[in-house]
Amino acid sequence: MNSRRTFLADIGLGFTGLALGSLLHRDGIARAATSEGWRAPDGKPHFAPKAKRVIWLFMIGGVSQMESFDPKPELTKYAGLTFDESPYGHTLQNPLVKKNLREVIQGLHKTHSRIYPLQIGYKKRGQSGIEVSDWFPHTGAMIDDIAVVRSCWTTDNNHGAQMQFHTGRHVLEGQFPTIGSWVHYGLGSLNENLPQFVVLGDPIDSCCGGLAAHGGSYLGPEHNGVQLAVDPKNPLPFGTLAEGMTREQQEREFALLRELNQQSQVQYPDDAAMRARIKSYELAFRMQMAIPEVMQFNEEPEATRKLYGLDHEVTKPFGETCLTARRLAEKGVRFIQIFHGSNGGAGKWDAHSKLKKTHSELCAQTDQPIAGLLQDLKQRGLLDETLVVWCTEFGRTPGAQGLDGRDHHPYGFSVWLAGGGVKGGTVHGSTDEIGFHAVENRHYVTDIHATVLHQMGLDPRRLEVPGRKRLDIDFGQPIKQILA
C-alpha cells in the first residue's frame, strides 16, 4: 500500500522513452488509487453515448420566456390588469411560489402583478408547427431539430442564478463544479492539441459567479474552461515562438521540462496545481499550432460565412463566435461554453426596462448565428453527435416592471436543446396560462445537466469525488421525453 510506489509505477519512471502523452493518462495524471479503491475517471463513457460534444449557449441576464419560445396570448388579452383583476388571481397563491424561491435579497425582485402584454408576435414554424416568436425567425426555421423545454425553474431570483445554472447550487452555498467541468472530468480527449473545455465570449461578471461559472471547483484547476478570444489576428497571446527559437529547439526544451516536472511531481503528489500545470504545458505546446488554425475564418466559403451572418455588422461578432464553436467542435473539443450578453454586470438580457428595444436587438445579434450553427452542423453531419443547448439563468415576469420592462423570474422559463440525440420538433413541459409557473413536467436546472451527461454517456453518480458529498438534487434527472 505504498502509494508513492504505486505512483512511480503509474507514471512509468525508470522506463525511459515513454512519451508523457500516454503517461499523463489525461486527468488525474497517474493519480494513485486511494485506500477505498477510488480512482479518477478513466475517460471512457459509462454507457454508449449519443453525443460526442456539447455546445452550450448561455444568454446572460435572463431571456423572457414569453417573448421567445413560450407564447402567452392571455397576457395581451389582460394587459394592464392586475392578476386579481384577471382570471389569474390565484397565481400567487400557488404553493409553487414557496417551493421555488430562495431570495438573496428579500423583496428586491417583486412579482409585479400588473400584466404586461406580449411585445412581439408568434408564428407556427416548421413541420412541427411549434410557435416561436418573431424575434427568432432563423432559429424558428430550425425548430424541427429543436426540443423546447418550457418548464424550467430555479431558486435564485438574483443573478447568482447564472452560476446556479451551471453548478445547480444557489450562490449562497458557494462554488461547485460546473457542467462543463464535469464533462471534462468524465471524458477523455478527442483531440490532444486543443483544450477540451473551451469558453468563448466574455464570461459572466464577478457579480454573478465570475470565472466560477466555468470553473472546476473541487475537481481541480485542470478542469476549468479555457478562455479563448475570437480574434483571428491574435488568436492566442504568446502563441508564436520567441525570436531566434525554432520548433525543434522548443520540442527539445519541452521534453526536458516534462522529465523535470515529473521528477518534482514524485515529491509533491498532492499538489493539484502542479498536476494542472503539467497538463497545461502539454496542451500549450500543441495549442500554439492548433488554435491559430481554428480562427482562420477566411478559409470558410462565402456561403458558410453568410450562413453565420458574417456579412452583417449586427450578426458578425456572435457569428464569428458560433463559427469558431463549429470549427472547435469539428476538431474534437468536448465542451464549448459560449456566453452572450456580457456587460460587466448582470448581463445585457436583463430587461428591467425597454424590453422591446433591448430584446429585439439582442435577438437580432444572436438569432441568425445560432440558426447558422445548427444548419452548418447539420449539413456537415455533425448535428447528430453534437448536443447544442440554448439557455439563460431565469425568465422574466409576466407582469410589468416600471413602464416597459420585466423583472427576474425563477418560477418558470424556457431553454432548448438540439442535436446529440435530442428529438427535434418537440415541446416539453409547460407553464401556466400567463407563463408564471412551470406546471407540467417541471425541471430544475440540474435536469438539463443530467440530460447533457446522459447523452454524453456519463452517469453523474459514478463521477462522485471522495469526501465531496453531493445532494440528490445536484444530480438531476435526464429529460427522457425529449430524447430520440
Place this chain on the structure above:
Amino acid sequence: MPGIFLLLAAAALALPAQDALPLLKARCAGCHTGATAKAGLDLTSRESLLKGGTRGPAVTPGNAKTSLLYRAITHDSQPHMPLGSPKLSDAETQAIAQWIDAGANFTGTIQAEQHWSFRKPVKPAVPRSTYPNPIDAFLEAERARRNLKPMPEADRRTLLRRVTLDLTGIPPTPEEQAAFLADRSANAYEKLVDRLLASPRYGERWARHWMDIWRYSDWYGYRRAKEVRNSQRHIWRWRDWIVESLNADKGYDRMLTEMLAGDEIAPNDPQTLRATGYLARNYSRYDRNGWMQDAVDHTAQAFLGVTLKCARCHDHKYDPFSQQDYYQFRAIFEPYQVRYDRVPGEVDTEKNGVARIYDADLNPDTYLLTAGDVQNPDKSRKLDPGVPGVFQSPFAAKPVNLKAEAYYPDLRPFVHADLLAAAKKAVADAEAMPAGALKDRTLAAAKAELASLEARIAADKAKYATAPNFEELALAARDAERKAGILKAAEVIHRAYQQIEDAKGDEKKIAAAKKHIDEAQKALTQPAEGYTGVGTAYPEKSSGRRLALAQWMASRDNPLTARVAVNHIWLRHFGKALVPTVTDFGRNGKPPTHPALLDYLAVSLMENGWSMKALHRQLLTSQAYRMASTAGDESHPNAKADPDNLYLWRMNPRRMESEIVRDAILAVSGSLDTSAGGPEIDNPDSTLRRSLYIAHTPDIQVPFLKMFDSPNPVECYERSESVVPQQALALANSKLSRTEAERLAERLAAAGVPFVNAAFERVLGRAPNDAERAAADRFLSTNTPTARADLLHVLFNHNDFVTIR
C-alpha cells in the same frame, strides 16, 4: 405505524416552550431588533412583537398556525426564515409553536447578540500548548479536535525561498542561500526574517498587496488628448508613500489616517499629502456620484470589511446598515475634491506635482438618494456625516484651520523662485533672438511679465501676511499686470500678422491667426479691477470629517479595522484567509475558521502600535508557517479529513503573483534594476525595473502580467491563482523569459561556476537531485550553441519556479 412512531419521536424531542425565547434571540434577533430591524419587525419586547413589522403582527397569541412568524420559520410563507441560514429543526419550530399556542408570553426584553465582527475583539487566553508561538497553540487546538497531525518543518532551502519571496518578492541569491544554510545558530531563521523585513524590497512587495486592496491605478481616460478621466496624474507619489511607509513600519492606524485625512493632520507636509492619493484615485471627471460611491463602498470594504455598498439603494438585507447610514457615511466624503500642488523645480503641474485632495465645500448637501437614484434625492432632509449607527459611535468632526501655505500653496517660496526663474529665462531667451521688431516686442513683453510677476508676488506676500502696505502693493501689481498684458497682446498681434503673411493664403492658418488678434485686442480693452494672485486660493478650513472617520477607524474600540487588516496579511502569507470572505465580515460573509486566533492577532496588532512588521514576525516565526506544504502522499489521513486544509495541517503551496513571476525572472538572471520609486513607466519592454513601477490601469496592462491574473485596478481584494495553458505560452514564448535565459547563460559562463548546479540554485533555489542532474547533463551533451540558455529557459518554465512551496 411508522407515522405514529414519528409523531412520538417528535414529541419526545420537542423542547419546552420556555426555550422559545432563547431561540428567538439566537436565530432571529440579529436582524429583527433595534432601529435597523429588518422589515420593521422588532422582537425586543412582547409589545413590539405583537405590533409586528411592515407585513403585520408577527404572532397571533394562541394560534401558531396563522402566525406569520411560525409560517416563515416553517417555510410555509415567503420569505423563508432565518434568511440565508439553515432552517430551524423540527424540535425548535415546535417549541416556538407551543409557545405561541400558549399565548406567546414573555417578560423582559430580548437584546440581540451583536454579530461577532461588530463586537470589539478581546484578547483570548492562549490555549495550553507546548508551542512557544501562540499562533501554533490556537491552530493546534483546532487540529487536535479534528485529529489532524501537522506536517514537519519544511527543509531549509524551501523555507528560505518561501519567506524571501513572501517578504521581498525576489528569490534568494546563491550567496543568501549559502549564508542561511551555513548559519547553524538556533535563531538563524529569526535573523533571516529580521533581515528580510529590513530590506527595502519588503516595502515594494507589500506595497503591491496593499495597492490591490486600495485600488491603485495610474491615471486613465483619453490618453491621446491627455485627458484624465479617472484617478490622477502623478498618483505614483501615493505608491511611493506606501512603499516608504511600509519600509519605515509606519503604524497601520497612522497609514489609514494619512490616506483619509493627510491634508487635515499635516496640511503643510507634501510628503504626507501624497497619502491622500488614496482618495484622489477615486476621481471621476464625468461622474461625481460614481466617484463618491467608490470612496464610500471601497473604504468600507477595504478597511472595515463590510458591504456597506448594499445599502446604497435599500437598507442592507443582512447587516444592520440602513440606507441612511450609507448616505451619512457618504457625507463624510462629500466635501472633498482633488487638486495638484506644485513641487520644486517644475511650474507645470501637468508635468509634475502632488496629486492630493482637499475640502472644497465645507458644508455640502448630502441627501438620501431614493433607490440609489442620483436623479431622485430625498430633499426633505439634509444628512449629517456619521458612521453606521450599529457602531454607536458619535461622530464629531472638528473643522481644521489651515495655514496660508496650505490653502494658498503658491505662497511657498520655492514656487515664487521657480516662477521667477521661468520668467527670467523668458527674458534671456528673448534677448538671444535675432534683432528686429519681433525681438523688440517679445523682449518688452517678457520684461513686463517678469516685472508683473515680481509685483504680484510682493502683493501676495503682503496679502497673506496681512501687511499694512498690501493696498499699495496690490495697486502696483494691478498696473504691472496690466502693462504686461498690453505688451503681451502687442507681441501676439505682431506674431499673428507674421503668421498671416507666412500662411500664403492658407485659410485655416489665417483664421487661427486672426483669432489670436481678436483675443489679444479684447485683452487690451479689458478693464483692470485688481491684480491676479500667482496661485489658486482654496478654502481656509477643512471640514475635519475625514479625520473624524480616520480616528474612529484607527481607534482601539473599532471592532473591524484590526481584524480586517490581520486577515489580509494572513491571507498573503498562508494562501488562505482566516475569514474566507475578505471583504465581508458581515452576516452574509463566512465566519472565521479560527475566531480566537483572529482576535488574538487583531488585539496584538493594536497593542504593538499597529506595527505590521511585528505582525509579520509573529506570523512568519510560527511553526505553522514553517511547515512543509506537502504530505508527500495523496492518501494521507489528513487529506481525507480536511482536503481543503482549512485547519492548516500543512502549508499551502501558492503560485507567484504576476509581478513576482516577472521580477523573479529578472532577479534570477541578474538583470533586475532595483532603483525605487518615481513616475509610472509607460513602456514595459523598455524597463528592467520591478513590475509595480509599470503603468497599470483598467485599460493599460502588461500582457505578460495579465496572463498571471494581474489585479483588476477597479477592485481586487484577493488575487485569483489560475492555471491555464496561456501561462505556459507566456513563459515559453515571451521575449522576457527567452532573453533573460540567454543573459543568465552568459553571466554564468563568465562567472565560471559549475553550470547545472548554479542553474538550479539560481532559478529554483535548490540543487538538482541526481536524476535531474543526469537529465540536464544529457540535455547539455548535445552541445548545440544555445543548449545552456535552453536549459535555463526550461527552468523558468519549471513548475517549481512559479510555485512558492
